[in-house]
Amino acid sequence: xxxxxxxxxxxxxxxxxxxxxxxxxxxxxxxxxxxxxxxxxxxxxxxxxxxxxxxxxxxxxxxxxxxxxxxxxxxxxxxxxxxxxxxxxxxxxxxxxxxxxxxxxxxxxxxxxxxxxxxxxxxxxxxxxxxxxxxxxxxxxxxxxxxxxxxxxxxxxxxxxxxxxxxxxxxxxxxxxxxxxxxxxxxxxxxxxxxxxxxxxxxxxxxxxxxxxxxxxxxxxxxxxxxxxxxxxxxxxxxxxxxxxxxxxxxxxxxxxxxxxxxxxxxxxxxxxxxxxxxxxxxxxxxxxxxxxxxxxxxxxxxxxxxxxxxxxxx
Amino acid sequence: xxxxxxxxxxxxxxxxxxxxxxxxxxxxxxxxxxxxxxxxxxxxxxxxxxxxxxxxxxxxxxxxxxxxxxxxxxxxxxxxxxxxxxxxxxxxxxxxxxxxxxxxxxxxxxxxxxxxxxxxxxxxxxxxxxxxxxxxxxxxxxxxxxxxxxxxxxxxxxxxxxxxxxxxxxxxxxxxxxxxxxxxxxxxxxxxxxxxxxxxxxxxxxxxxxxxxxxxxxxxxxxxxxxxxxxxxxxxxxxxxxxxxxxxxxxxxxxxxxxxxxxxxxxxxxxxxxxxxxxxxxxxxxxxxxxxxxxxxxxxxxxxxxxxxxxxxxxxxxxxxxxxxxxxxxxxxxxxxxxxxxxxxxxxxxxxxxxxxxxxxxxxxxxxxxxxxxxxxxxxxxxxxxxxxxxxxxxxxxxxxxx
Numbered sequence: 001x002x003x004x005x006x007x008x009x010x011x012x013x014x015x016x017x018x019x020x021x022x023x024x025x026x027x028x029x030x031x032x033x034x035x036x037x038x039x040x041x042x043x044x045x046x047x048x049x050x051x052x053x054x055x056x057x058x059x060x061x062x063x064x065x066x067x068x069x070x071x072x073x074x075x076x077x078x079x080x081x082x083x084x085x086x087x088x089x090x091x092x093x094x095x096x097x098x099x100x101x102x103x104x105x106x107x108x109x110x111x112x113x114x115x116x117x118x119x120x121x122x123x124x125x126x127x128x129x130x131x132x133x134x135x136x137x138x139x140x141x142x143x144x145x146x147x148x149x150x151x152x153x154x155x156x157x158x159x160x161x162x163x164x165x166x167x168x169x170x171x172x173x174x175x176x177x178x179x180x181x182x183x184x185x186x187x188x189x190x191x192x193x194x195x196x197x198x199x200x201x202x203x204x205x206x207x208x209x210x211x212x213x214x215x216x217x218x219x220x221x222x223x224x225x226x227x228x229x230x231x232x233x234x235x236x237x238x239x240x241x242x243x244x245x246x247x248x249x250x251x252x253x254x255x256x257x258x259x260x261x262x263x264x265x266x267x268x269x270x271x272x273x274x275x276x277x278x279x280x281x282x283x284x285x286x287x288x289x290x291x292x293x294x295x296x297x298x299x300x301x302x303x304x305x306x307x308x309x310x311x312x313x314x315x
Numbered sequence: 316x317x318x319x320x321x322x323x324x325x326x327x328x329x330x331x332x333x334x335x336x337x338x339x340x341x342x343x344x345x346x347x348x349x350x351x352x353x354x355x356x357x358x359x360x361x362x363x364x365x366x367x368x369x370x371x372x373x374x375x376x377x378x379x380x381x382x383x384x385x386x387x388x389x390x391x392x393x394x395x396x397x398x399x400x401x402x403x404x405x406x407x408x409x410x411x412x413x414x415x416x417x418x419x420x421x422x423x424x425x426x427x428x429x430x431x432x433x434x435x436x437x438x439x440x441x442x443x444x445x446x447x448x449x450x451x452x453x454x455x456x457x458x459x460x461x462x463x464x465x466x467x468x469x470x471x472x473x474x475x476x477x478x479x480x481x482x483x484x485x486x487x488x489x490x491x492x493x494x495x496x497x498x499x500x501x502x503x504x505x506x507x508x509x510x511x512x513x514x515x516x517x518x519x520x521x522x523x524x525x526x527x528x529x530x531x532x533x534x535x536x537x538x539x540x541x542x543x544x545x546x547x548x549x550x551x552x553x554x555x556x557x558x559x560x561x562x563x564x565x566x567x568x569x570x571x572x573x574x575x576x577x578x579x580x581x582x583x584x585x586x587x588x589x590x591x592x593x594x595x596x597x598x599x600x601x602x603x604x605x606x607x608x609x610x611x612x613x614x615x616x617x618x619x620x621x622x623x624x625x626x627x628x629x630x631x632x633x634x635x636x637x638x639x640x641x642x643x644x645x646x647x648x649x650x651x652x653x654x655x656x657x658x659x660x661x662x663x664x665x666x667x668x669x670x671x672x673x674x675x676x677x678x679x680x681x682x683x684x685x686x687x688x689x690x691x692x693x694x695x696x697x698x699x700x701x702x703x704x705x706x707x708x709x710x711x712x713x714x715x716x717x718x
Contacts, residue, residue, distance in 0.1 A: 003565070016558055120602075212553075212554060216553075217553040217554065217582070218578070218582030218583075219577065219582065221551075221553050222400070258559075258561065261514075261545045261547075265543060265563070267712075271548075276548075
């Protein structure tokens with residue numbers, strides 16, 4: 001049973017969803033503080049190259065993910081500087097970040113001697129649970145067959161939900177994203193909050209990129225995210241800025257890519273271009289559904305001050 | 316408290332951004348001597364680099380007459396991807412360097428990451444403006460350079476896979492099937508499950524032809540073999556490739572022959588104790604236990620022939636199609652699992668193709684829908700193969716996706 005196509009497909013969807021999940025969680029935190037960062041793709045690429053390099057130097061998965069997170073955060077801080085402090089258009093700044101991140105990662109990855117291209121993966125990624133659990137029928141491969149990072153993704157969802165909803169800092173963060181002026185009046189440091197949230201967004205994307213290259217692809221390649229960052233951006237909208245919904249959405253999108261091949265192998269012809277559009281169509285549908293319904297809109301709508309720069313004296 | 320950003324902060328931001336852009340715009344090892352404008356492409360990464368002669372000099376077997384000086388000859392190569400992609404473009408660049416070595420003093424340079432479309436048109440025009448005698452394009456640039464070629468009859472052009480005839484343009488396409496048949500023999504001999512995975516990019520003739528040749532090769536040594544083809548609709552997307560590799564392995568494939576794409580297939584096969592067959596790349600050092608084989612391309616024969624023809628004023632326009640006999644196909648080192656018996660068979664088949672005594676497309680050949688596509692006693696002539704195939708041979712499980 002554990003080698004049936006269905007079980008294995010679901011198990012590989014779980015792994016494939018992990019980088020999307022980390023990137024989306026980071027973007028949710030950033031968005032909830034009012035900072036829109038479209039540069040997820042660029043931050044993932046930088047996270048990937050820095051993470052792979054660190055993994056190669058140290059052989060440690062932890063250090064590789066940390067380095068990836070730092071790489072993503074570094075790029076995110078450029079965005080914070082532009083978007084929060086200098087108050088440039090966040091869309092423009094975010095899009096620039098994709099190009100800068102892509103170029104920068106390519107530069108780092110190919111300029112070393114020897115370059116990271118076709119460098120072997122020095123990090124051993126091992127399953128987290130003992131073999132007895134992994135061998136359980138069906139649930140073994142699907143729930144227990146993965147490395148620690150997959151489970152950390154779930155922990156991160158719980159942590160993000162708890163922080164956003166149950167802690168004073170989470171409340172402050174959301175206040176900054178809904179009404180920065182009121183938050184400012186209440187003594188919440190708006191700028192510092194937004195910097196922090198943007199950096200967390202970068203860490204999420206960076207970890208996602210590092211995980212993608214080390215655990216999934218197994219080598220570093222130029223431009224290896226190939227659009228996953230954009231799927232994460234769509235997912236954030238789709239999930240209505242809720243971490244739990246992002247988890248479900250990430251699993252669905254992670255499964256979608258593999259679904260095309262599973263269907264082809266089962267001799268069912270579904271155009272894979274169509275499957276690739278699905279995340280974005282789904283995001284459209286949610287936006288449309290939310291826009292017509294005030295009650296739903298309140299629960300799943302974007303933070304009120306999303307993408308709006310805050311200037312105290314401009315009130 | 317005044318929160319307005321002060322001037323030096325703006326300056327810092329501007330500097331940071333400028334630095335980032337410069338870092339993005341600089342390729343790996345720019346030298347000062349750029350020969351072509353860098354605005355040939357909208358891509359920030361596009362760079363112009365003077366090709367390094369070091370690599371080429373090591374390989375001077377084809378050096379022309381001693382003492383000859385070809386410093387009047389300027390050749391610009393236009394690459395559609397990174398020169399360091401380790402595959403298609405690296406192969407072209409290496410072939411270009413062999414050509415450079417064959418004509419001492421030749422002024423050879425390249426531009427990389429030039430996407431088809433307007434960027435390519437600009438790149439071809441810039442190369443002509445910079446005084447190039449010969450411009451080489453490595454992908455399907457035909458419609459991007461057709462006007463440039465028409466307006467500059469004194470400049471010669473070589474571009475991959477074109478068909479519109481122009482007097483100063485040579486098109487070239489590789490007979491992938493000559494290499495792929497040998498890879499198929501290897502795969503057929505290695506599989507124990509009798510299932511071979513074959514992730515394909517887009518459903519083009521050339522791609523299907525390679526897949527057919529591969530399957531015929533596998534069937535020669537293993538008549539029961541089943542080749543599972545899945546079309547990815549992308550040339551490069553490691554995350555999708557990983558899922559395709561997993562899906563194929565889950566379906567029982569213990570050998571995967573990939574197309575263009577990344578090393579993720581090798582990673583997946585190494586994990587599962589299977590084998591990987593590359594595509595125009597010598598990746599034998601990466602996951603060496605899983606490595607089986609790969610055909611390679613070498614364009615230098617064609618480049619050198621055409622440069623000699625230009626010098627003799629006998630340029631050959633139109634399409635050139637080359638395989639083993641023409642010296643365009645080579646092979647990477649075989650993996651440790653490939654037996655001597657199989658290596659001997661491959662040598663025999665290679666020699667047969669070169670001598671013309673072996674024809675992989677000799678009929679009868681059936682497609683996987685049950686139609687006889689090549690009747691008994693017939694074949695596809697070598698010159699016509701370029702137009703084949705929009706069918707898949709019997710033994711391939713998979714369908715060409717509808718347009």
